[in-house]
């Protein structure tokens with residue numbers, strides 16, 4: 001099998017040709033989905049010798065990287081959701097809990113309709129379950145300093161509407177701490193511009209602790225200010241503020257204190273930025289709070305129309321694929 | 333009426349009753365049971381495998397787990413059938429593939445090219461589930477340890493992909509079967525096997541699915557453009573033969589082995605073991 005001198009890209013959803021060089025249809029010569037493309041300069045790909053294979057690769061089901069998103073966005077309009085929050089605030093657990101809820105049944109009026117990253121969800125669920133058992137080990141932390149993405153498809157139970165596709169961005173919380181320190185780092189979070197919905201997460205457990213809560217508040221304020229300064233939130237009507245680990249706040253009966261110490265000052269500082277405040281318990285150590293509380297509101301928000309509305313990858317001409325996410329690389 | 337080929341896939345994780353069903357089906361087709369819907373109008377070229385599993389089945393002996401390497405005899409399960417009512421003749425191809433094979437598809441993310449070609453030819457899928465072989469989801473919340481308690485506990489167990497819940501695996505397996513075949517929607521006959529163990533709950537199979545595998549249920553009812561679904565409760569054996577000598581004795585001593593069949597379709601209970609395939613053929 002020979003490679004054309006010009007690189008080819010496959011636009012068939014589900015085909016891993018672009019990463020593996022193996023054509024899903026087994027016949028590169030006749031495959032109607034292979035297109036010649038002009039690759040962006042920074043993306044010149046080494047020529048791969050394509051092995052004759054008796055096997056057919058199916059997508060990994062694991063975390064998607066930015067350059068793999070087009071396998072989904074080519075096919076489906078998707079809402080991109082980003083959670084901003086310091087390490088340990090509960091980002092990965094929230095995603096895991098969302099699938100947990102679907103394991104038990106529909107969330108509100110929505111049924112689970114599919115997931116192309118089941119392994120990514122299951123890994124998070126596994127580590128979120130075990131994490132608290134071993135503080136000494138750090139292999140459970142979200143390791144990546146690049147965003148990775150999870151996919152979920154849901155559908156209104158009436159079936160009157162098509163399925164909706166969600167892409168959830170996850171990253172190690174230290175990335176936000178660094179972004180908080182320097183514009184250079186903040187500008188690498190360019191994906192925020194393309195998020196339909198951004199949620200700022202504040203660790204409810206930290207807010208209960210007198211010694212740490214001041215730093216948390218200061219960090220969240222400065223992260224938002226730096227993001228605004230770097231024009232990452234242009235056009236965003238609203239950010240969503242999420243207080244995580246609601247079970248602990250409820251157990252401590254400290255909601256009033258958190259309101260006056262944290263929520264009100266934040267609203268005053270950014271009067272037009274925040275909409276409704278969400279309280280979420282992805283797990284619960286409190287018999288009065290049901291695990292998963294707040295996730296239905298979270299899902300509703302994710303599914304609502306955001307700005308930008310959705311992300312897609314369009315095939316504009318025969319020979320040119322415009323992969324929106326590729327254009328979103330920020331190296332400047 | 334000209335012959336035509338119907339190719340169905342039997343999907344199912346290990347020990348979900350695929351081989352037992354096939355054995356029972358072959359008995360049905362070759363027996364003198366009254367009111368049969370289908371008969372074999374011509375012997376298959378190679379019935380060594382079918383005879384072997386049918387003999388074990390009729391004696392209520394445990395059938396060996398199907399080996400991962402598909403040997404040619406069980407791959408070539410090709411039956412020449414005639415619909416008793418319409419006299420339509422067709423060839424039915426239902427390869428018996430080991431459940432391990434489907435687990436490997438999920439964990440290795442690889443399909444044999446040859447298998448892919450089988451899937452492309454499929455005009456329907458029968459998916460098997462065994463109620464007693466379901467790996468349930470452990471909720472996050474089942475861990476009641478506070479992350480603020482600084483405990484030095486044992487090393488974390490690494491994530492094992494083969495240990496994901498049954499529903500997650502099946503949704504993924506179904507998704508890629510849908511993607512690679514050529515019908516939209518594809519008929520999906522969901523067979524809940526060992527129904528004898530569930531029948532006392534007196535529940536319709538679809539409801540059983542909704543209560544016991546809610547994620548899979550949601551997936552299937554949310555995707556009518558991909559799957560046309562019908563759920564059957566099927567007992568091919570009639571009871572539990574493993575570790576239950578009394579029950580085995582009872583079943584083996586029945587005059588007519590076909591009397592062992594239990595099939596539940598909605599609220600209708602009958603002995604038509606071929607119902608899941610009959611429905612697929614009718615689609």
Ligand SMILES: Nc1nc2c(ncn2[C@@H]2O[C@H](COP(=O)(O)OP(=O)(O)OP(=O)(O)O)[C@@H](O)[C@H]2O)c(=O)[nH]1
Nearest residue numbers: 087088089090091092093142173245281282283479
């Ligand atoms: N009690 C309680 N614990 C929670 C909740 N959400 C998360 N946790 C725990 O908080 C810890 C941190 O959660 P993660 O989801 O890993 O946090 P993260 O934001 O992804 O952290 P990084 O990946 O390091 O940035 C884990 O031990 C979770 O079990 C909650 O709602 N209630």
Ligand SMILES: Nc1nc2c(ncn2[C@@H]2O[C@H](COP(=O)(O)OP(=O)(O)OP(=O)(O)O)[C@@H](O)[C@H]2O)c(=O)[nH]1
Nearest residue numbers: 347348349350351352398431526567568569571572
């Ligand atoms: N109670 C009961 N058990 C059954 C029935 N049918 C099958 N079983 C049991 O389910 C187990 C698996 O049956 P098999 O038919 O070998 O399952 P399989 O799907 O072919 O398994 P693999 O070849 O490993 O993929 C055996 O222990 C059977 O005894 C049934 O109708 N009732």
Ligand SMILES: [Mg+2]
Nearest residue numbers: 091092141142
């Ligand atoms: Mg994380």
Ligand SMILES: [Mg+2]
Nearest residue numbers: 350351397398
């Ligand atoms: Mg078998």
